[in-house]
Amino acid sequence: MFGRSELSQQYLSRVKAFMAEHIEPVEGAIMQGVLHDQGHGNWREWSIPEEIDALKEKAKNEGLWNLFLPDSRLGQGLSTLDYAPLAEQMGRSFIAPEVFNCNAPDTGNMEVLYHYGSDSQRKTWLQPLLQGEIRSVFAMTEPQVASSDATNMETRITADGDDVIIQGRKWWTTGLGHPNAKIAIVMGLTDPDAERHKRHSMVLVPLDTPGVTIERMLPVFGDYDAPYGHGEVSFNNVRVPKTNVIGGLGYGFAIAQGRLGPGRVHHCMRALGAAERCLELMITRGMERVAFGQPLIKLGDNGTRIAKHRMAIDQARLYTLYTAGVIDNQGVRGAASEIAGIKAVVPTVLQNVVDDAIQMFGGGGLSHDYPLTGFYAIARALRLADGPDEVHQATVLRQELRKYRPPRSES
Template identity: 50%
Template sequence: MDFTLGSADTEWRDRVRAFMDEKVRPRVADYEAQQRDGERWKVLPVVEDLKTQARAEGLWNLFMPPSHGATPVDASFTFDGPGLSNLQYAVCAEEMGRILWASEAFNCSAPDTGNMEVINRYGTREQKDEWLKPLMDGEIRSAFLMTEPDVASSDATNIQCRIEKRGNGYVVNGRKWWSSGAGDPRAKVAILMGKTDPGAEKHKQQSMLLMPLDAPGVTIERHLPVFGYDDAPHGHMEIRLDNVELPGSAMLLGEGRGFEIAQGRLGPGRIHHCMRTIGAAEEALDLMVKRLMSRTAFGKTIAEQGVWEERVANARIDIEMTRLLCLKAADMMDRAGNKAAQGEIAMIKVAAPLMALKVIDDAIQAHGAAGVSADTGLAHAYASIRTLRLADGPDEVHRRAIARLEYKKHR
């Protein structure tokens, strides 16, 4: 088996890596200073500046698949990205993942990536012109409203938010939470999942709508911190929906097809998270090694203590194994399609966060008290990646899917 990346793969990766090293990393202090200054829920000039530079260099919408034939109103604008495969994007996303907020500079951050893919794949021409174009231009941001506080949302058939047909439009009532991205002042639209027909077959009850976040009846009730981090200006919100009226044109694909859309959205989104997570683990390992080699205890560097040699070696082994599984999943998606790769996608979704959390935890330990402070970024990385064991389906759901694929082989 040949694990060597082709020239096209390394070209994109190296361009992203160079932009990260030369443009993004030197601005980390600016980002942190701007976050601390003034109110939390604001647009950060440093990110907007980096977005302009990345777009000028063609490092923009790298995740975006080819469009599905819709012609935009503006003939000079196409809905295509640069045409990277999942495998090519994987090595780019790993580079972006080394700094938690960096993917936004390339217009490649969640939940916008998944939302853009949904609108690109399932949206009408009018929906694309209204929402996909400004999203791809980086002018607005978006949210994804699926999870609910009163049900086990890991089973999407439990969703209770009600979408009722009224005349030529729809009325939405319900409550959503962990609506990531809804705190950003640039967030203008949400993809919302709810039930249009509770009496239909179990997987045909759900539908998805495009909902403007400033529609009457949409109320952000509270912000939900993650281990005390507010993740501003992105944020995770609890949202109440009271008689929100939407036109019929807001429906995506058709009534009863929400579950189908969800499955199409979550496959690529799950692996995008994993790609970035491998980058975060690499960053933590770099920080850990530098710390171990720079500090002395009991007459020798900490790096020379046997326990740390074992931890560093295990970190490298685990990162390499996880990367190979991630690249295998991406390659299968390219060659055989997302459905054929469902087992590999589920496996990497379980493996990548667990691996990264172990590496980051060891890096925190190597830094001592500094590791749990805000100085190194490790504590924030740990908090962010811990959520990935829940986001886009908890580990238990993915393990269930993996086990069922194994059972199927022996039936």
């Protein structure tokens, strides 16, 4: 089941070659430059390095573009399972996902518009996203409620004639500080009296609409993740046409479940790519660095830790590839347990690897001289993003217990 298709293998070889030739030689300098010039919370001064735009144009010209979208007209026609190894390879780099136009949250937002958007919505927003001309954000999490239970959302999306009015506040809206961020998909409460999972809606809100205010960027462990950012944004009586509602009022939860399935596979495979890079750095450091007359890899239980990380990464990869195959064959609903499971497992695998790698690098591991702190922030954030570990574990339990329900009697 996990043997790569010929198409997947071809694209993986091309992505690896592109990254080795064009991304890896310049990424360190680009990241250091961004940290030096834009490593602050004043998002209005953030900009995209010229090198990134040049790399994006090169990737587009080489056909390494929109690899995530399983449509041969708009993407490259790769299934979820075909794309998974490519996502892993991109996860080794902080900039590769954007270079190939496979970055979150744009991939999920493009999938929403592709599957649920109207013709007008696709023309206005999907096309420029597919071309990489603009960026988008997904506004769901709120500061005043426990967003681990998404039915708690208080932001209101209220119908008013031919318009809807949005009122509320969101935060941890990834990519909000990006200079090219132009559109938000906002999820909010439409009908509090409806059935629990039919109360909410998604609506497209241009970020330059009157009443939309970006309040601030939020640091993760002191890092503002420029030029992307994770921002807090308020919507004060924001009015947009009802035609901006995606799929219809009350369809928010159904759309969200479709959006989060493949996206979680993408997240997990990128995290495994990061874990592989951290493990490589850890091994290289352990073999080259000497203390007390021996390479670090021979001191204490460092060798055993490396072996355990090797096994954990491989196990997590198989789990994730299996999940991708289930999505392709049974759809997102049929893969509910597996999607939840990988989301609980994989970020912890990455967190454990990078934590030990930092230990191996000593003080250097805490600095920006190496990519470890960035990968640690990603790992720890992923244990909350798209739902905390505990919610995913509860989903796995719920799906598992269903197998033990007695069959309904026919009468």
